[in-house]
Amino acid sequence: MTKQQANWSPYDNNGGSCVAIAGADYCVIAADTRMSTGYNILTRDYSKICKLADKCVMASSGFQADVRALQKQLAARHLIYQHQHNKQMSCPAMAQLLSNTLYYKRFFPYYSFNVLGGLDNEGKGCVFTYDAVGSYEKVGYSSQGSGSTLIMPFLDNQLKSPSPLLLPAQDAVTPLVEAEAIDLVKTVFASASERDIYTGDKLELVVVNAAGIRREYMELRKD
């Protein structure tokens, strides 16, 4: 008699793609708004982007129930930080907190693939990219989710982030201006929607700069 295996999984994949690009004085974070399960669409209008702090925004794809729980956890810890330190958490600080929060559940992970974007203490754009258990890296740009294999090579071609191991240390920010970076993100999502069935419907684009946080939407293919 063969071993009985469980056929119920606590996880599901709701699909979708996220992208973030860091600039000299801005950061663009974007994600599509389609939420799916298997070959079905649950909704065309679901936001995968969450504002964690004044200058810190997170986009997450994967299992949205775990993403929601993670966002709730981070918001609670941020509130405590504000009570104790009388200031908002900086983006690098939030980056470390997210990593620790993810690793805390190393043996029953949050099925959440995150990109964190925002401005650091000097007002420069920064992007942090994560795996599901909290391994993270500061980069100039990143993508996660079902469309990431389609999007990443094109971003490499256009932006090429320097390795953090290089000496002398090179800047991770992109030479593009804000408008160019936004155009690049729109192009990339239009291409990903063509070939990835889980990406589409609408693109939600968030720009963080010295003036604050701005939100923009663009229609994508609905098929």
Added chain:
Amino acid sequence: MSIFEYNGSALIAMVGKNCFAIASDRRLGVQLQTIATDFQRIYKVHDRLFLGLSGLATDAQTLYQRLGFRHKLYQLREERDMKPETFANLVSAILYEKRFGPYFCQPVIAGLGDEDKPFICTMDSIGAKELAKDFVVAGTASESLYGACESMFKEGMEPEELFETVSQALLSSVDRDCLSGWGGHVYVVTSTEVKERILKGRMD
């Protein structure tokens, strides 16, 4: 690990204005070990028809030997070269013959048909044809290739611009795939000439 990922491969074919480009990576590996850095994946069937074979290398070589043989016989009988559409049908038939014990290959066919109209197509390992008007991709890096090609493709590119586009798309995509890379091999074919170029990219 899938049998299709045993050797590693990346293939693109793209349509331009009265021309086409077909390109491949050059790595031959045995799972994680690299065995050769100059492996040929694209074969010339005749001056205006090229065949790229991704997937298991031994099946790719055997398939090419069989197809080369069939084309030579056709040339003897018909006293002319095969049209790309006809060749695609031949490949499809030969693959489907092995429906329940297939060749583990995904072919990419590119040629110039009547009136120098470029023709590209790909098929799965049992011969299901996919005709495309813009580009086709195959290999372990296929998802990355789809993304890069979709973003970079423009209609009606001249041969020089087509070469640039195909090269950039190929190199960016294989850089995100551990099983393909070690440079590139690009053929740009117009009605008058065939330009073969070797690309140097990340050698890993």
